[in-house]
Amino acid sequence: MNIVNKDRRMTKQRQVILERLREVKTHPTADEVYAMVKEDLPKISLGTVYRNLDILAELGLIQKLEMAGQPKRFDGNPHPHLHGKCIACERVVDLGPDFDFGLDKKINGFKVLDYKLEIIGLCSRCQEKENKLK
Amino acid sequence: MNIVNKDRRMTKQRQVILERLREVKTHPTADEVYAMVKEDLPKISLGTVYRNLDILAELGLIQKLEMAGQPKRFDGNPHPHLHGKCIACERVVDLGPDFDFGLDKKINGFKVLDYKLEIIGLCSRCQEKENKLK
DNA sequence: AATGATAATAGTAATAGTTATCAATAAGAG
DNA sequence: CTCTTATTGATAACTATTACTATTATCATT
Incomplete structure (x- = not known):
């Protein structure tokens, strides 16, 4: 190792x-x-x-x-990728490659060194369940 | 009230x-x-x-x-706007209007209902301090 | 393979942040 | 003013995590 x-x-x-x-x-x-x-x-x-x-x-x-x-x-x-948190089943699922948000740029004078993006919604599995109920 | x-x-x-x-x-x-x-x-x-x-x-x-x-x-x-967390002084500062990330769209089958974006970096005050030290 | 310096461990206590409990109080509708 | 019940202050409980410490185990060096 x-x-x-x-x-x-x-x-x-x-x-x-x-x-x-x-x-x-x-x-x-x-x-x-x-x-x-x-x-x-x-x-x-x-x-x-x-x-x-x-x-x-x-x-x-x-x-x-x-x-x-x-x-x-x-x-x-360990490789950075986007995560989604499902509000129905509470699971955290992989959503593929992260956005290129662009580092070292400035927003209103604030120097961006890192960022955390958290997606909240419904995973595909829970969307299917939801549709069946209709 | x-x-x-x-x-x-x-x-x-x-x-x-x-x-x-x-x-x-x-x-x-x-x-x-x-x-x-x-x-x-x-x-x-x-x-x-x-x-x-x-x-x-x-x-x-x-x-x-x-x-x-x-x-x-x-x-x-109460109005949504972007926040930056300064790694030097630990303050949370307002960075102006939030991005329009686009809701109700799908990423890899995951339905996006909400998201949280957290910017990490250096506030303008701490950048100035940093520059003076050089 | 045996030694020795010290990183890491199991077990447990302690902490930080937050939520729950409950008898007493007070907002506000009638 | 009265009555219902949301809210309060005080405090205990709880959850996630970190710190402490004597003992154990890793591994570079013999």
Whole structure:
């Protein structure tokens, strides 16, 4: 594993968290990751999960999604892409490549360095359900 | 006051919270609103502030800003507009009218009903400071 | 393979922000 | 003025997350 350097060690816990997160296309919360990983490592502690999710995000191996007013979610795919939050089923789904919002430009004198775009709506699955009810 | 209806009463507390929030161009947190309002109503409780901020937002008289990973902030201006979060001074500043992102369209089958755009960068004040240091 | 420095762990306490509970109070319709 | 009940202050509870600490495990160096 190439994430090992003088400051970081690859522990079993860190490895399993990363593997598990990569296997899955949902965007689990720390609690959900905890539940998933406990299947392999029943003795792992929740603090360890939080710590490692932060470290893995810091290393750029995963993504930390901070949705407004909700628990953070984690994405095994580290490449930036757009996320949609379904108001019906509460799932967070991938919507493909992010917009090129354009960084380093200015809006009203404010220098844009980064941005977070959160799409809220209905996933295709819930739209179908909605249509059947009519 | 026209906010009064069969379910809502205009209490002194609610009134002061609204007035105070309207006077100010910052985007205070619930705690900060609490401090501001206590000047007029020393006996008000924090719970009352939270409750009324929610109700006022629900009535469309103010805006609740849910920034990713930070305490909620409140805006006395209920009209949608873009906000920028300065990474240097931590202030939230108004950036003028929001983009017309386009609602009810679909992205990859996902029906867009709403969205939240959060700009992160440097406010003009902090850019000046930065330039002086060079 | 054994050693040693120290990163990481499990378990738990602590914190921040927010929401819920409830008896007492007060808005405002009649 | 009276009555209904929304609202309040005070406080407990709750959720998500971070901090603390003695013990354990990784891994570079022997």
